[in-house]
Amino acid sequence: MSNKIDAFATPPQPYWMASTGSTDYPALEEDIKVDVAIVGGGLVGITAAYLLKGENLDVAVIEADRIGQGTTGHTTAKITSQHSLIYDKLIKHLGRERARQYAEANEYAIFFIEKLVKQKKIDCDFSHQAAYVYTQQDQYVKQIEDEAKAAASLGIRAHYLEQIPLPFDVKAAVRFDNQAQFHPRKYLLALTEDITGRGGRIFEQTRAVDFREGDPFTIITEGGHKVRAERVIMASHFPAYGGSGYYFARMYPERSYAIAITAEEKFSGGMYITAESPGRSLRSTPYQGSELIIISGEHHKTGQGPPTESHYLNLARFAEQTFTVTGMPFRWSTQDYTTLDEVPYVGRLTSKSPNVYVATGFRKWGMTNGTAAAILLRDLIVKGKSPWEEVYNPARFEADPMVKKFITANLDVVKQMAAGKLKKAPAAAEPAPGEAAVVSGKEGKVGLYKDKEGRLHAVDLTCPHMGCELAWNGAELSWDCPCHGSRFTYEGDIIEGPALKPLRAGGDKFNP
Numbered sequence: 001m002s003n004k005i006d007a008f009a010t011p012p013q014p015y016w017m018a019s020t021g022s023t024d025y026p027a028l029e030e031d032i033k034v035d036v037a038i039v040g041g042g043l044v045g046i047t048a049a050y051l052l053k054g055e056n057l058d059v060a061v062i063e064a065d066r067i068g069q070g071t072t073g074h075t076t077a078k079i080t081s082q083h084s085l086i087y088d089k090l091i092k093h094l095g096r097e098r099a100r101q102y103a104e105a106n107e108y109a110i111f112f113i114e115k116l117v118k119q120k121k122i123d124c125d126f127s128h129q130a131a132y133v134y135t136q137q138d139q140y141v142k143q144i145e146d147e148a149k150a151a152a153s154l155g156i157r158a159h160y161l162e163q164i165p166l167p168f169d170v171k172a173a174v175r176f177d178n179q180a181q182f183h184p185r186k187y188l189l190a191l192t193e194d195i196t197g198r199g200g201r202i203f204e205q206t207r208a209v210d211f212r213e214g215d216p217f218t219i220i221t222e223g224g225h226k227v228r229a230e231r232v233i234m235a236s237h238f239p240a241y242g243g244s245g246y247y248f249a250r251m252y253p254e255r256s257y258a259i260a261i262t263a264e265e266k267f268s269g270g271m272y273i274t275a276e277s278p279g280r281s282l283r284s285t286p287y288q289g290s291e292l293i294i295i296s297g298e299h300h301k302t303g304q305g306p307p308t309e310s311h312y313l314n315l316a317r318f319a320e321q322t323f324t325v326t327g328m329p330f331r332w333s334t335q336d337y338t339t340l341d342e343v344p345y346v347g348r349l350t351s352k353s354p355n356v357y358v359a360t361g362f363r364k365w366g367m368t369n370g371t372a373a374a375i376l377l378r379d380l381i382v383k384g385k386s387p388w389e390e391v392y393n394p395a396r397f398e399a400d401p402m403v404k405k406f407i408t409a410n411l412d413v414v415k416q417m418a419a420g421k422l423k424k425a426p427a428a429a430e431p432a433p434g435e436a437a438v439v440s441g442k443e444g445k446v447g448l449y450k451d452k453e454g455r456l457h458a459v460d461l462t463c464p465h466m467g468c469e470l471a472w473n474g475a476e477l478s479w480d481c482p483c484h485g486s487r488f489t490y491e492g493d494i495i496e497g498p499a500l501k502p503l504r505a506g507g508d509k510f511n512p
């Protein structure tokens, strides 16, 4: 492997974060009452806040950490209605009308983002690009042909091809025209300034930890303050409050990895993704008067699979086989949730929660789906209806007996995985500096991480969400849950996922 892989010497950091400053909004220090409270300040929460502020509503965003540092700060930020192979499946499984709604929502989202960028003169490296899905395997050729036909039949400018501009041969590809890409944080931070400039409130480092249904709905923060709101949007990636919606049982989290390289060759333009696994996705972005080529892929279920470091190495190998790599200044990884039918859940949280809304399950296509979600929720809140509500309706499975069976089976798996953790861990010595180990403690398993300075960090490996046992993620130095994707630092703090409490300290349960 090339010795130009600079990014391996430092912890992972997305280019989007390295190239923008952090925000510094205050934490919530009192009880407040607003028209609309939005939990989560990623692309969905901030776009929704921007739109609702435009309706003269009193809006507050409650963000656990800092704005745009969640999945939105770690995305690849293609703005496209081309979501790998989807339209042929949607037509076959959901029918032409719902597939049309999905296509229209996502094409409209591209138009919406472009319009906003132009209107507000947002300097966010927005550019039009074609989006390609390609295959190098014969078995996917027919699916690509079908996808091109299905997308075109829904009004998308889709074309079947046998060559693409990348420097290798393909068996088949489909190209969507007039798609786009941008720098997600430059875009989001501009919207954030617009929201606060018009009196919208943003509270950072304010985690929502408890919820009371009612009119108004009450959110209780980690600091003990109450946010009372007529309407609430759960835009926390995984809904911080799911009511009786069983969201954890009808979505699964998948992580993917990205590297950003510099190369001797100029990138051909365009945005690309493979139809087959292991997934490979490519785009470029302006960088220091030249460009970075962003290569991502290597998806796997969170908390499962081989040691995570291997995924960055596989991407670096692919980069070196494809380009003359001169540097790799950035690498990062992140996760997104996929729903049972691959269409996000956007709308009323459940049929029993009339004033709570949700947007989740974007299947790694949340720039357009998330923008469409914010528009849909604005329309539901302001007009009571949206032309896209049927396809995204989170309650679409409520009456389906197969789904009830699926949820029960999922709950059984969680119980088994929670029981599995009672098995003794293999005897393990204290880890070496920079490494982790799992040992049996007095009350269950304890995760140990020894930092480079030799300090030992011990946490109880029981996930506070539903009790599954966490697994070590060596690439990001985190403990990750294989059940529903909660993640924690090696000190036990929440990074993301459904858990609302940190890990318990493991020191008192561990006898070296």
Ligand SMILES: Cc1cc2nc3c(=O)[nH]c(=O)nc-3n(C[C@H](O)[C@H](O)[C@H](O)COP(=O)(O)OP(=O)(O)OC[C@H]3O[C@@H](n4cnc5c(N)ncnc54)[C@H](O)[C@@H]3O)c2cc1C
Pocket: 039, 040, 041, 042, 043, 044, 045, 062, 063, 064, 065, 066, 067, 068, 069, 070, 071, 072, 073, 074, 075, 076, 077, 078, 079, 080, 206, 207, 208, 209, 235, 236, 237, 240, 254, 255, 256, 257, 296, 333, 334, 335, 336, 359, 360, 362, 363, 364, 365, 366, 367, 368, 369, 370
């Ligand atoms: C590897 C990868 C590549 C991707 N590439 C693309 C792409 O090219 N194009 C595309 O369209 N999509 C892409 N996506 C998907 C897209 O990035 C996501 O769907 C989108 O960013 C999700 O936005 P969000 O606002 O829902 O979540 P986030 O950006 O994660 O925001 C949620 C926020 O809620 C906060 N929060 C969580 N819990 C609480 C709580 N209890 N209280 C208060 N705040 C809370 C979090 O701190 C976070 O800031 C990709 C995803 C992955 C994983």
Ligand code: FES
Pocket: 248, 463, 464, 465, 466, 467, 468, 481, 482, 483, 484, 485, 486, 497, 498, 499
């Ligand atoms: S048990 Fe659900 S996220 Fe861990």
